[in-house]
Amino acid sequence: MNDQACQKLGRQLCQRLTPYFKRRVQTRYWLVVVWAAPDQAYHFFFNTRRPRAWQRSWPLGSLPSTSLEELIVVLTAVRAQYHFTIEYRQFSPDAQQRLQHEVPA
Amino acid sequence: MDYSTEPRGIYLMVDNKSFYATVECVARGLDPLTTPLVVMSEAANVGQGLILSSSPAAKRLFGLHNVNRARDLPVDERLLVVPPRMNLYLAKNLAINEIFREFVADEDLLPYSIDESLLNLTHSWRLKSDNLLTVVRQLQTEIKQRLQLVVTIGVGNNPLQAKVALDIYAKHSPVGIGIITNHTAPVRLWAIPELTMVWGINTHLAQRLQRLGLHNLKQVAHADPYQLKAALGQNGARLYATAWGVDRTTLSRRSLRRAQSIGNSQVLPRDYVKLQAIKVVIAEITAQVAARLRARHKQAGGVRLQIGYAFGTVDQAGRAGFAHAQHLSALTADERKLTRVLQALFDQYWTGQPVRHVAIAVTHLSPAQGEQLDLFATKAETLALDVAQTVDQIRQRFGKTAIMKASSLTTGATFLARAQQVGGHNGGQSFE
Numbered sequence: 001m002n003d004q005a006c007q008k009l010g011r012q013l014c015q016r017l018t019p020y021f022k023r024r025v026q027t028r029y030w031l032v033v034v035w036a037a038p039d040q041a042y043h044f045f046f047n048t049r050r051p052r053a054w055q056r057s058w059p060l061g062s063l064p065s066t067s068l069e070e071l072i073v074v075l076t077a078v079r080a081q082y083h084f085t086i087e088y089r090q091f092s093p094d095a096q097q098r099l100q101h102e103v104p105a
Numbered sequence: 106m107d108y109s110t111e112p113r114g115i116y117l118m119v120d121n122k123s124f125y126a127t128v129e130c131v132a133r134g135l136d137p138l139t140t141p142l143v144v145m146s147e148a149a150n151v152g153q154g155l156i157l158s159s160s161p162a163a164k165r166l167f168g169l170h171n172v173n174r175a176r177d178l179p180v181d182e183r184l185l186v187v188p189p190r191m192n193l194y195l196a197k198n199l200a201i202n203e204i205f206r207e208f209v210a211d212e213d214l215l216p217y218s219i220d221e222s223l224l225n226l227t228h229s230w231r232l233k234s235d236n237l238l239t240v241v242r243q244l245q246t247e248i249k250q251r252l253q254l255v256v257t258i259g260v261g262n263n264p265l266q267a268k269v270a271l272d273i274y275a276k277h278s279p280v281g282i283g284i285i286t287n288h289t290a291p292v293r294l295w296a297i298p299e300l301t302m303v304w305g306i307n308t309h310l311a312q313r314l315q316r317l318g319l320h321n322l323k324q325v326a327h328a329d330p331y332q333l334k335a336a337l338g339q340n341g342a343r344l345y346a347t348a349w350g351v352d353r354t355t356l357s358r359r360s361l362r363r364a365q366s367i368g369n370s371q372v373l374p375r376d377y378v379k380l381q382a383i384k385v386v387i388a389e390i391t392a393q394v395a396a397r398l399r400a401r402h403k404q405a406g407g408v409r410l411q412i413g414y415a416f417g418t419v420d421q422a423g424r425a426g427f428a429h430a431q432h433l434s435a436l437t438a439d440e441r442k443l444t445r446v447l448q449a450l451f452d453q454y455w456t457g458q459p460v461r462h463v464a465i466a467v468t469h470l471s472p473a474q475g476e477q478l479d480l481f482a483t484k485a486e487t488l489a490l491d492v493a494q495t496v497d498q499i500r501q502r503f504g505k506t507a508i509m510k511a512s513s514l515t516t517g518a519t520f521l522a523r524a525q526q527v528g529g530h531n532g533g534q535s536f537e
Contacts, residue, residue, distance in 0.1 A: 034134040089134030
Protein backbone atom coordinates (compact mmCIF):
# COMPACT_ATOMS: atom_id res chain seq x y z
CA MET A 1 0.00 0.00 0.00
CA ASN A 2 1.50 3.38 -0.94
CA ASP A 3 1.73 6.44 1.30
CA GLN A 4 -1.25 8.15 -0.30
CA ALA A 5 -3.52 5.19 0.38
CA CYS A 6 -2.28 5.03 3.98
CA GLN A 7 -2.94 8.75 4.45
CA LYS A 8 -6.44 8.25 3.06
CA LEU A 9 -7.04 5.50 5.64
CA GLY A 10 -5.86 7.88 8.35
CA ARG A 11 -8.39 10.48 7.20
CA GLN A 12 -11.10 7.80 7.14
CA LEU A 13 -10.29 6.92 10.73
CA CYS A 14 -10.70 10.58 11.68
CA GLN A 15 -14.07 10.73 9.91
CA ARG A 16 -15.27 7.64 11.72
CA LEU A 17 -14.25 8.78 15.19
CA THR A 18 -15.59 12.33 14.82
CA PRO A 19 -19.23 11.42 15.76
CA TYR A 20 -18.00 9.94 19.05
CA PHE A 21 -15.69 12.83 19.95
CA LYS A 22 -18.22 15.04 21.71
CA ARG A 23 -15.73 17.17 23.68
CA ARG A 24 -17.51 16.55 26.97
CA VAL A 25 -15.90 17.77 30.16
CA GLN A 26 -14.35 15.21 32.50
CA THR A 27 -14.16 12.75 29.66
CA ARG A 28 -11.08 10.93 28.50
CA TYR A 29 -10.83 10.11 24.80
CA TRP A 30 -8.10 7.91 23.37
CA LEU A 31 -7.24 5.81 20.37
CA VAL A 32 -6.36 2.12 20.73
CA VAL A 33 -4.31 0.30 18.10
CA VAL A 34 -4.09 -3.48 18.37
CA TRP A 35 -1.83 -5.83 16.46
CA ALA A 36 -4.08 -8.88 15.91
CA ALA A 37 -1.84 -11.81 15.06
CA PRO A 38 -4.68 -14.23 14.13
CA ASP A 39 -6.01 -11.71 11.58
CA GLN A 40 -2.58 -10.38 10.53
CA ALA A 41 -4.09 -6.91 10.79
CA TYR A 42 -4.09 -3.75 12.87
CA HIS A 43 -7.41 -2.95 14.54
CA PHE A 44 -8.34 0.61 15.51
CA PHE A 45 -10.73 1.58 18.32
CA PHE A 46 -11.83 4.87 19.80
CA ASN A 47 -12.34 4.65 23.56
CA THR A 48 -14.10 7.01 25.92
CA ARG A 49 -14.29 7.07 29.69
CA ARG A 50 -16.15 9.46 31.96
CA PRO A 51 -17.11 9.40 35.62
CA ARG A 52 -20.18 7.42 36.68
CA ALA A 53 -20.62 5.87 33.23
CA TRP A 54 -19.58 2.78 31.33
CA GLN A 55 -16.41 2.83 29.30
CA ARG A 56 -17.15 2.77 25.59
CA SER A 57 -15.04 1.38 22.80
CA TRP A 58 -16.03 2.07 19.20
CA PRO A 59 -14.48 0.01 16.40
CA LEU A 60 -13.15 2.30 13.67
CA GLY A 61 -11.80 -0.28 11.24
CA SER A 62 -9.00 -2.68 10.47
CA LEU A 63 -5.90 -2.42 8.33
CA PRO A 64 -4.91 -5.79 6.89
CA SER A 65 -1.16 -5.31 6.88
CA THR A 66 1.97 -6.47 8.65
CA SER A 67 3.98 -3.38 7.78
CA LEU A 68 4.87 -1.07 10.66
CA GLU A 69 5.81 1.65 8.17
CA GLU A 70 2.29 1.69 6.75
CA LEU A 71 0.82 1.91 10.25
CA ILE A 72 3.10 4.86 11.05
CA VAL A 73 1.89 6.74 7.95
CA VAL A 74 -1.77 6.05 8.89
CA LEU A 75 -1.28 7.26 12.46
CA THR A 76 0.68 10.31 11.32
CA ALA A 77 -2.33 11.24 9.16
CA VAL A 78 -4.58 10.90 12.22
CA ARG A 79 -2.18 13.06 14.23
CA ALA A 80 -2.52 15.81 11.60
CA GLN A 81 -6.11 16.27 12.80
CA TYR A 82 -6.33 14.88 16.34
CA HIS A 83 -3.89 14.61 19.22
CA PHE A 84 -5.46 11.87 21.29
CA THR A 85 -3.27 9.58 23.33
CA ILE A 86 -2.61 6.41 21.34
CA GLU A 87 -2.51 3.14 23.26
CA TYR A 88 -0.67 0.28 21.55
CA ARG A 89 -1.60 -3.29 22.43
CA GLN A 90 -0.07 -6.63 21.47
CA PHE A 91 2.98 -5.01 19.87
CA SER A 92 6.51 -6.23 20.58
CA PRO A 93 8.55 -3.86 22.81
CA ASP A 94 10.70 -2.89 19.82
CA ALA A 95 7.69 -2.11 17.61
CA GLN A 96 6.05 -0.14 20.42
CA GLN A 97 9.20 1.92 20.98
CA ARG A 98 9.47 2.67 17.29
CA LEU A 99 5.83 3.73 17.09
CA GLN A 100 6.24 6.03 20.08
CA HIS A 101 9.26 7.66 18.48
CA GLU A 102 8.05 7.94 14.91
CA VAL A 103 4.36 8.81 15.29
CA PRO A 104 4.30 12.55 16.09
CA ALA A 105 3.07 13.45 19.58
CA MET B 106 -32.82 -50.36 28.15
CA ASP B 107 -30.78 -52.28 25.59
CA TYR B 108 -28.32 -49.90 23.91
CA SER B 109 -26.59 -52.64 21.89
CA THR B 110 -28.71 -51.88 18.82
CA GLU B 111 -28.39 -48.10 19.18
CA PRO B 112 -25.84 -46.11 17.13
CA ARG B 113 -22.44 -45.78 18.83
CA GLY B 114 -20.89 -42.88 16.96
CA ILE B 115 -18.52 -40.20 18.25
CA TYR B 116 -20.25 -36.82 18.13
CA LEU B 117 -18.93 -33.49 19.32
CA MET B 118 -21.08 -30.42 19.96
CA VAL B 119 -18.73 -27.44 20.08
CA ASP B 120 -19.74 -24.11 21.58
CA ASN B 121 -17.83 -20.84 21.60
CA LYS B 122 -17.77 -19.47 25.12
CA SER B 123 -19.45 -16.01 25.23
CA PHE B 124 -18.76 -15.83 21.51
CA TYR B 125 -19.41 -12.18 20.57
CA ALA B 126 -17.86 -10.83 23.78
CA THR B 127 -14.79 -13.04 23.45
CA VAL B 128 -14.28 -12.02 19.80
CA GLU B 129 -14.50 -8.34 20.83
CA CYS B 130 -12.05 -8.85 23.72
CA VAL B 131 -9.56 -10.63 21.44
CA ALA B 132 -9.88 -7.92 18.76
CA ARG B 133 -8.98 -5.34 21.45
CA GLY B 134 -6.06 -7.36 22.81
CA LEU B 135 -7.90 -7.97 26.10
CA ASP B 136 -8.37 -11.14 28.15
CA PRO B 137 -12.08 -12.11 28.29
CA LEU B 138 -11.51 -13.86 31.61
CA THR B 139 -10.42 -10.62 33.29
CA THR B 140 -12.13 -7.89 31.21
CA PRO B 141 -15.77 -7.10 32.03
CA LEU B 142 -16.96 -6.41 28.46
CA VAL B 143 -20.52 -6.48 27.13
CA VAL B 144 -21.68 -6.35 23.52
CA MET B 145 -24.72 -4.13 23.44
CA SER B 146 -26.97 -3.50 20.46
CA GLU B 147 -28.39 0.00 20.40
CA ALA B 148 -30.29 -0.40 17.11
CA ALA B 149 -33.55 1.52 17.01
CA ASN B 150 -35.65 -1.64 17.31
CA VAL B 151 -34.20 -2.76 20.65
CA GLY B 152 -35.23 0.27 22.69
CA GLN B 153 -32.57 1.53 25.13
CA GLY B 154 -30.19 -1.32 24.43
CA LEU B 155 -30.02 -5.09 24.38
CA ILE B 156 -27.06 -7.04 25.72
CA LEU B 157 -26.14 -9.64 23.12
CA SER B 158 -23.19 -11.15 24.94
CA SER B 159 -21.20 -10.69 28.16
CA SER B 160 -17.60 -11.76 28.77
CA PRO B 161 -17.00 -14.38 31.48
CA ALA B 162 -15.55 -11.60 33.70
CA ALA B 163 -18.68 -9.43 33.25
CA LYS B 164 -20.89 -12.40 34.12
CA ARG B 165 -18.83 -13.15 37.21
CA LEU B 166 -18.46 -9.57 38.48
CA PHE B 167 -21.93 -8.23 37.72
CA GLY B 168 -24.09 -11.37 37.54
CA LEU B 169 -24.97 -10.62 33.92
CA HIS B 170 -26.29 -13.08 31.39
CA ASN B 171 -27.14 -12.72 27.73
CA VAL B 172 -30.39 -11.00 26.68
CA ASN B 173 -30.23 -8.58 29.60
CA ARG B 174 -31.43 -5.06 28.89
CA ALA B 175 -29.29 -1.92 29.19
CA ARG B 176 -31.32 -0.93 32.25
CA ASP B 177 -30.03 -4.10 34.02
CA LEU B 178 -26.41 -3.00 33.57
CA PRO B 179 -24.92 -1.38 36.66
CA VAL B 180 -23.38 2.04 36.06
CA ASP B 181 -19.81 1.01 36.73
CA GLU B 182 -16.69 2.54 35.20
CA ARG B 183 -15.05 -0.90 34.99
CA LEU B 184 -17.63 -2.09 32.44
CA LEU B 185 -16.57 -1.80 28.81
CA VAL B 186 -19.55 -1.50 26.48
CA VAL B 187 -19.03 -2.15 22.77
CA PRO B 188 -21.36 -2.25 19.74
CA PRO B 189 -21.94 -5.55 17.90
CA ARG B 190 -20.20 -6.36 14.60
CA MET B 191 -22.19 -9.19 13.10
CA ASN B 192 -20.01 -9.47 9.97
CA LEU B 193 -16.95 -10.04 12.14
CA TYR B 194 -18.71 -12.80 14.09
CA LEU B 195 -19.77 -14.48 10.85
CA ALA B 196 -16.17 -14.36 9.60
CA LYS B 197 -14.89 -15.88 12.87
CA ASN B 198 -17.57 -18.59 12.66
CA LEU B 199 -16.35 -19.47 9.16
CA ALA B 200 -12.73 -19.56 10.37
CA ILE B 201 -13.69 -21.93 13.21
CA ASN B 202 -15.57 -24.20 10.82
CA GLU B 203 -12.47 -24.27 8.59
CA ILE B 204 -10.53 -25.70 11.55
CA PHE B 205 -13.31 -28.27 12.09
CA ARG B 206 -12.86 -29.37 8.47
CA GLU B 207 -9.33 -30.48 9.36
CA PHE B 208 -10.92 -32.99 11.74
CA VAL B 209 -14.02 -34.15 9.81
CA ALA B 210 -15.31 -34.43 6.24
CA ASP B 211 -17.82 -31.83 5.02
CA GLU B 212 -20.77 -34.20 5.34
CA ASP B 213 -19.83 -34.83 8.98
CA LEU B 214 -19.99 -31.15 9.94
CA LEU B 215 -23.22 -29.33 10.76
CA PRO B 216 -22.94 -25.64 11.77
CA TYR B 217 -25.86 -25.49 14.19
CA SER B 218 -25.83 -21.76 14.97
CA ILE B 219 -23.37 -18.85 14.80
CA ASP B 220 -21.51 -20.19 17.84
CA GLU B 221 -22.30 -23.92 17.86
CA SER B 222 -21.34 -26.72 15.48
CA LEU B 223 -21.93 -30.46 15.51
CA LEU B 224 -19.13 -32.77 14.35
CA ASN B 225 -19.35 -36.48 13.63
CA LEU B 226 -15.87 -37.81 14.43
CA THR B 227 -16.87 -41.48 14.23
CA HIS B 228 -14.83 -42.21 11.12
CA SER B 229 -12.02 -39.68 11.44
CA TRP B 230 -10.87 -39.31 15.05
CA ARG B 231 -8.30 -42.11 14.80
CA LEU B 232 -6.49 -40.14 12.08
CA LYS B 233 -5.40 -37.70 14.80
CA SER B 234 -4.67 -39.93 17.80
CA ASP B 235 -5.44 -43.25 19.49
CA ASN B 236 -7.03 -41.41 22.39
CA LEU B 237 -10.35 -39.63 21.81
CA LEU B 238 -9.84 -37.20 24.67
CA THR B 239 -6.50 -36.15 23.14
CA VAL B 240 -8.31 -35.34 19.87
CA VAL B 241 -10.96 -33.29 21.70
CA ARG B 242 -8.28 -31.34 23.55
CA GLN B 243 -6.33 -30.88 20.30
CA LEU B 244 -9.42 -29.28 18.75
CA GLN B 245 -9.70 -26.88 21.68
CA THR B 246 -5.99 -26.06 21.47
CA GLU B 247 -6.02 -25.43 17.70
CA ILE B 248 -8.87 -22.93 18.05
CA LYS B 249 -7.21 -21.26 21.04
CA GLN B 250 -3.84 -20.95 19.31
CA ARG B 251 -5.04 -19.82 15.90
CA LEU B 252 -8.02 -17.64 16.80
CA GLN B 253 -7.50 -17.04 20.54
CA LEU B 254 -11.07 -18.23 21.16
CA VAL B 255 -12.20 -20.61 23.90
CA VAL B 256 -14.54 -23.49 23.07
CA THR B 257 -16.41 -25.93 25.27
CA ILE B 258 -17.19 -29.38 23.88
CA GLY B 259 -19.89 -31.93 24.59
CA VAL B 260 -19.06 -35.51 23.57
CA GLY B 261 -21.64 -38.25 23.03
CA ASN B 262 -22.48 -41.43 21.13
CA ASN B 263 -25.16 -39.45 19.28
CA PRO B 264 -25.95 -35.76 18.62
CA LEU B 265 -28.47 -35.55 21.47
CA GLN B 266 -26.01 -36.85 24.05
CA ALA B 267 -23.33 -34.45 22.75
CA LYS B 268 -25.69 -31.45 22.98
CA VAL B 269 -26.88 -32.26 26.50
CA ALA B 270 -23.29 -33.02 27.60
CA LEU B 271 -22.36 -29.56 26.32
CA ASP B 272 -25.27 -27.66 27.90
CA ILE B 273 -25.28 -29.37 31.27
CA TYR B 274 -21.76 -30.62 31.90
CA ALA B 275 -19.12 -29.05 29.60
CA LYS B 276 -20.09 -25.43 30.34
CA HIS B 277 -19.48 -26.02 34.06
CA SER B 278 -16.37 -28.14 33.71
CA PRO B 279 -12.95 -26.53 34.38
CA VAL B 280 -11.56 -28.14 31.20
CA GLY B 281 -14.64 -27.30 29.13
CA ILE B 282 -15.42 -30.90 28.18
CA GLY B 283 -18.54 -32.92 29.11
CA ILE B 284 -19.20 -36.53 28.13
CA ILE B 285 -22.38 -38.64 27.93
CA THR B 286 -22.28 -42.10 26.36
CA ASN B 287 -24.85 -44.85 25.91
CA HIS B 288 -23.33 -46.41 29.02
CA THR B 289 -23.74 -43.30 31.20
CA ALA B 290 -26.82 -41.72 29.58
CA PRO B 291 -29.42 -42.79 32.20
CA VAL B 292 -27.29 -41.66 35.15
CA ARG B 293 -26.21 -38.36 33.63
CA LEU B 294 -29.58 -37.43 32.08
CA TRP B 295 -31.72 -38.35 35.04
CA ALA B 296 -29.54 -36.28 37.35
CA ILE B 297 -30.64 -33.07 35.58
CA PRO B 298 -32.82 -31.30 38.16
CA GLU B 299 -35.04 -29.16 35.89
CA LEU B 300 -36.83 -30.28 32.74
CA THR B 301 -36.31 -26.87 31.13
CA MET B 302 -32.53 -27.33 31.36
CA VAL B 303 -32.80 -30.06 28.72
CA TRP B 304 -32.43 -29.18 25.04
CA GLY B 305 -35.82 -29.21 23.31
CA ILE B 306 -37.95 -28.70 26.44
CA ASN B 307 -39.29 -25.19 26.86
CA THR B 308 -41.37 -23.84 29.74
CA HIS B 309 -44.65 -24.59 27.97
CA LEU B 310 -43.71 -28.23 27.30
CA ALA B 311 -42.38 -28.64 30.85
CA GLN B 312 -45.73 -27.42 32.20
CA ARG B 313 -47.58 -29.93 30.02
CA LEU B 314 -45.32 -32.69 31.31
CA GLN B 315 -45.88 -31.57 34.88
CA ARG B 316 -49.63 -31.79 34.35
CA LEU B 317 -49.01 -35.43 33.42
CA GLY B 318 -47.14 -35.88 36.72
CA LEU B 319 -43.70 -35.90 35.07
CA HIS B 320 -41.21 -33.59 36.78
CA ASN B 321 -37.84 -34.91 35.63
CA LEU B 322 -36.30 -37.05 32.88
CA LYS B 323 -36.26 -40.17 35.07
CA GLN B 324 -40.04 -39.99 35.38
CA VAL B 325 -40.36 -39.36 31.62
CA ALA B 326 -38.13 -42.39 30.93
CA HIS B 327 -40.38 -44.61 33.06
CA ALA B 328 -43.66 -43.28 31.68
CA ASP B 329 -45.68 -45.30 29.16
CA PRO B 330 -44.38 -44.18 25.72
CA TYR B 331 -47.78 -44.81 24.11
CA GLN B 332 -49.51 -42.59 26.67
CA LEU B 333 -46.84 -39.92 26.14
CA LYS B 334 -47.41 -40.02 22.39
CA ALA B 335 -51.17 -39.90 22.87
CA ALA B 336 -50.86 -36.85 25.14
CA LEU B 337 -48.13 -34.91 23.31
CA GLY B 338 -48.10 -36.33 19.77
CA GLN B 339 -44.71 -36.78 18.06
CA ASN B 340 -43.16 -34.64 20.81
CA GLY B 341 -44.08 -37.34 23.33
CA ALA B 342 -42.22 -40.03 21.39
CA ARG B 343 -39.23 -37.71 20.97
CA LEU B 344 -39.16 -36.87 24.68
CA TYR B 345 -39.25 -40.55 25.64
CA ALA B 346 -36.19 -41.13 23.44
CA THR B 347 -34.50 -38.03 24.91
CA ALA B 348 -35.05 -39.33 28.45
CA TRP B 349 -33.12 -42.50 27.53
CA GLY B 350 -30.45 -40.56 25.56
CA VAL B 351 -31.49 -42.18 22.28
CA ASP B 352 -31.06 -40.30 18.98
CA ARG B 353 -30.77 -42.08 15.63
CA THR B 354 -29.93 -39.02 13.54
CA THR B 355 -27.21 -39.46 10.93
CA LEU B 356 -25.49 -36.20 10.01
CA SER B 357 -24.57 -37.23 6.47
CA ARG B 358 -28.20 -38.20 5.73
CA ARG B 359 -30.09 -34.99 6.32
CA SER B 360 -33.75 -35.66 6.91
CA LEU B 361 -36.33 -34.16 4.59
CA ARG B 362 -38.47 -31.77 6.50
CA ARG B 363 -42.14 -32.26 5.83
CA ALA B 364 -43.27 -28.69 6.33
CA GLN B 365 -40.53 -26.45 5.01
CA SER B 366 -40.93 -22.71 5.11
CA ILE B 367 -38.94 -19.53 4.66
CA GLY B 368 -39.62 -16.57 6.91
CA ASN B 369 -38.35 -13.22 8.17
CA SER B 370 -39.46 -11.13 11.10
CA GLN B 371 -38.81 -7.66 12.44
CA VAL B 372 -39.20 -5.95 15.78
CA LEU B 373 -40.14 -2.43 14.69
CA PRO B 374 -38.23 0.61 15.98
CA ARG B 375 -41.44 2.06 17.49
CA ASP B 376 -45.12 1.22 17.79
CA TYR B 377 -46.82 1.49 14.38
CA VAL B 378 -50.44 2.66 14.34
CA LYS B 379 -50.98 3.85 10.76
CA LEU B 380 -52.32 1.22 8.39
CA GLN B 381 -50.29 2.52 5.44
CA ALA B 382 -46.97 2.39 7.35
CA ILE B 383 -47.64 -1.17 8.56
CA LYS B 384 -48.49 -2.22 5.01
CA VAL B 385 -45.19 -0.78 3.76
CA VAL B 386 -43.34 -2.90 6.33
CA ILE B 387 -45.33 -5.99 5.31
CA ALA B 388 -44.42 -5.33 1.67
CA GLU B 389 -40.74 -4.89 2.55
CA ILE B 390 -40.51 -8.10 4.57
CA THR B 391 -42.43 -9.99 1.87
CA ALA B 392 -39.94 -8.73 -0.72
CA GLN B 393 -37.10 -10.06 1.47
CA VAL B 394 -38.81 -13.45 1.86
CA ALA B 395 -39.62 -13.63 -1.86
CA ALA B 396 -35.96 -12.92 -2.73
CA ARG B 397 -34.89 -15.84 -0.52
CA LEU B 398 -37.56 -17.98 -2.16
CA ARG B 399 -36.20 -17.18 -5.63
CA ALA B 400 -32.61 -17.72 -4.51
CA ARG B 401 -33.55 -21.26 -3.50
CA HIS B 402 -35.47 -21.82 -6.76
CA LYS B 403 -38.70 -22.50 -4.87
CA GLN B 404 -42.27 -21.30 -5.03
CA ALA B 405 -44.81 -21.07 -2.25
CA GLY B 406 -48.19 -22.69 -1.84
CA GLY B 407 -49.12 -20.75 1.29
CA VAL B 408 -48.33 -17.74 3.46
CA ARG B 409 -48.33 -17.07 7.19
CA LEU B 410 -48.59 -13.66 8.88
CA GLN B 411 -47.85 -13.10 12.55
CA ILE B 412 -48.41 -9.74 14.22
CA GLY B 413 -47.34 -8.77 17.75
CA TYR B 414 -48.95 -5.75 19.38
CA ALA B 415 -47.13 -3.05 21.32
CA PHE B 416 -46.02 -3.91 24.86
CA GLY B 417 -49.01 -4.33 27.17
CA THR B 418 -51.59 -4.11 24.35
CA VAL B 419 -54.24 -6.80 23.95
CA ASP B 420 -57.22 -7.13 21.62
CA GLN B 421 -60.82 -7.89 22.54
CA ALA B 422 -60.00 -11.59 22.85
CA GLY B 423 -57.21 -10.75 25.31
CA ARG B 424 -54.44 -11.75 22.88
CA ALA B 425 -51.15 -9.88 22.44
CA GLY B 426 -51.19 -10.41 18.67
CA PHE B 427 -52.48 -12.73 16.00
CA ALA B 428 -51.16 -15.28 13.53
CA HIS B 429 -53.00 -16.54 10.45
CA ALA B 430 -52.07 -18.69 7.48
CA GLN B 431 -53.62 -18.95 4.04
CA HIS B 432 -53.27 -21.35 1.13
CA LEU B 433 -52.59 -19.75 -2.25
CA SER B 434 -54.73 -20.60 -5.26
CA ALA B 435 -51.59 -21.36 -7.29
CA LEU B 436 -47.91 -21.85 -6.48
CA THR B 437 -45.97 -18.60 -6.85
CA ALA B 438 -42.73 -16.77 -6.09
CA ASP B 439 -44.14 -13.43 -7.26
CA GLU B 440 -43.67 -10.92 -4.45
CA ARG B 441 -46.57 -8.75 -5.63
CA LYS B 442 -49.03 -11.65 -5.34
CA LEU B 443 -47.62 -12.67 -1.97
CA THR B 444 -47.78 -9.07 -0.72
CA ARG B 445 -51.41 -8.73 -1.84
CA VAL B 446 -52.46 -11.87 0.06
CA LEU B 447 -50.55 -10.91 3.21
CA GLN B 448 -51.84 -7.35 3.24
CA ALA B 449 -55.38 -8.69 2.76
CA LEU B 450 -54.83 -11.05 5.72
CA PHE B 451 -53.71 -8.08 7.80
CA ASP B 452 -56.76 -6.03 6.74
CA GLN B 453 -59.02 -8.91 7.69
CA TYR B 454 -57.73 -9.49 11.22
CA TRP B 455 -56.27 -6.18 12.42
CA THR B 456 -58.56 -4.15 14.61
CA GLY B 457 -56.43 -1.05 15.13
CA GLN B 458 -53.96 -2.06 17.86
CA PRO B 459 -50.46 -0.55 17.72
CA VAL B 460 -48.06 -3.03 16.10
CA ARG B 461 -44.47 -3.73 17.22
CA HIS B 462 -43.60 -7.08 15.67
CA VAL B 463 -44.22 -8.44 12.16
CA ALA B 464 -43.30 -11.96 11.03
CA ILE B 465 -43.94 -13.32 7.55
CA ALA B 466 -43.34 -16.79 6.17
CA VAL B 467 -44.04 -18.60 2.93
CA THR B 468 -45.02 -22.24 3.34
CA HIS B 469 -45.74 -25.42 1.33
CA LEU B 470 -42.66 -24.91 -0.83
CA SER B 471 -42.16 -26.67 -4.15
CA PRO B 472 -39.35 -26.58 -6.71
CA ALA B 473 -39.75 -23.61 -9.05
CA GLN B 474 -39.48 -25.67 -12.25
CA GLY B 475 -42.96 -27.15 -11.85
CA GLU B 476 -44.72 -23.82 -12.13
CA GLN B 477 -48.47 -23.95 -12.70
CA LEU B 478 -49.34 -21.91 -15.78
CA ASP B 479 -52.16 -19.45 -15.32
CA LEU B 480 -54.21 -18.89 -18.48
CA PHE B 481 -55.68 -15.70 -17.08
CA ALA B 482 -52.42 -14.07 -15.95
CA THR B 483 -51.71 -10.78 -17.67
CA LYS B 484 -48.46 -10.17 -19.51
CA ALA B 485 -47.42 -7.75 -16.74
CA GLU B 486 -47.83 -10.50 -14.13
CA THR B 487 -45.78 -12.93 -16.20
CA LEU B 488 -43.03 -10.34 -16.53
CA ALA B 489 -43.04 -9.53 -12.81
CA LEU B 490 -40.93 -12.56 -11.92
CA ASP B 491 -38.32 -11.64 -14.55
CA VAL B 492 -38.15 -8.11 -13.14
CA ALA B 493 -37.73 -9.47 -9.59
CA GLN B 494 -34.94 -11.79 -10.71
CA THR B 495 -33.20 -8.87 -12.43
CA VAL B 496 -33.48 -6.85 -9.20
CA ASP B 497 -31.91 -9.80 -7.32
CA GLN B 498 -28.99 -9.81 -9.74
CA ILE B 499 -28.47 -6.04 -9.42
CA ARG B 500 -28.47 -6.32 -5.61
CA GLN B 501 -26.08 -9.24 -5.68
CA ARG B 502 -23.65 -7.25 -7.79
CA PHE B 503 -23.98 -3.71 -6.43
CA GLY B 504 -25.39 -4.15 -2.92
CA LYS B 505 -28.81 -4.31 -1.27
CA THR B 506 -29.55 -0.61 -1.52
CA ALA B 507 -28.50 -0.23 -5.18
CA ILE B 508 -32.13 -0.60 -6.20
CA MET B 509 -35.25 -0.34 -4.08
CA LYS B 510 -38.90 0.57 -4.14
CA ALA B 511 -39.85 4.22 -3.73
CA SER B 512 -42.12 3.15 -0.86
CA SER B 513 -38.95 2.38 1.12
CA LEU B 514 -38.40 6.15 1.30
CA THR B 515 -41.76 6.76 2.96
CA THR B 516 -42.27 7.26 6.71
CA GLY B 517 -42.18 4.01 8.61
CA ALA B 518 -40.22 2.04 6.00
CA THR B 519 -37.36 0.05 7.52
CA PHE B 520 -35.57 -1.29 4.42
CA LEU B 521 -32.76 1.28 4.34
CA ALA B 522 -31.98 1.02 8.06
CA ARG B 523 -32.10 -2.80 7.99
CA ALA B 524 -29.86 -2.97 4.93
CA GLN B 525 -26.93 -1.78 7.08
CA GLN B 526 -27.56 -4.51 9.65
CA VAL B 527 -26.94 -8.23 9.94
CA GLY B 528 -29.62 -10.16 11.82
CA GLY B 529 -31.12 -6.87 13.03
CA HIS B 530 -27.85 -5.67 14.59
CA ASN B 531 -24.90 -3.55 13.48
CA GLY B 532 -22.79 -5.33 10.84
CA GLY B 533 -19.60 -3.45 11.69
CA GLN B 534 -17.10 -1.78 9.42
CA SER B 535 -13.61 -2.34 8.13
CA PHE B 536 -11.32 -0.93 5.50
CA GLU B 537 -11.10 -4.22 3.60
